[in-house]
Amino acid sequence: MALLRRSRNDPPPLEEADVYERSYGERSDDVTVMRAPDPVPEPVGGEPKLTDRKIRDAFRTRLDRRDGT
Numbered sequence: 001m002a003l004l005r006r007s008r009n010d011p012p013p014l015e016e017a018d019v020y021e022r023s024y025g026e027r028s029d030d031v032t033v034m035r036a037p038d039p040v041p042e043p044v045g046g047e048p049k050l051t052d053r054k055i056r057d058a059f060r061t062r063l064d065r066r067d068g069t
Contacts, residue, residue: 014022
């Protein structure tokens with residue numbers, strides 16, 4: 001049964017001081033945090049831009065172009 005087992009190369013466990021240093025250590029300017037763009041608001045009222053019918057028709061058109069029929 002030893003053939004079915006994989007040998008694991010786990011990294012050695014971290015000491016408490018190492019974990020603390022990773023979490024609360026000095027900050028680096030190498031990483032820049034950017035704000036995500038604001039989401040586009042959904043249209044209020046009226047018909048949605050994409051319906052299942054439009055998606056299905058576009059898919060069929062694309063399949064027809066690909067098959068050459």
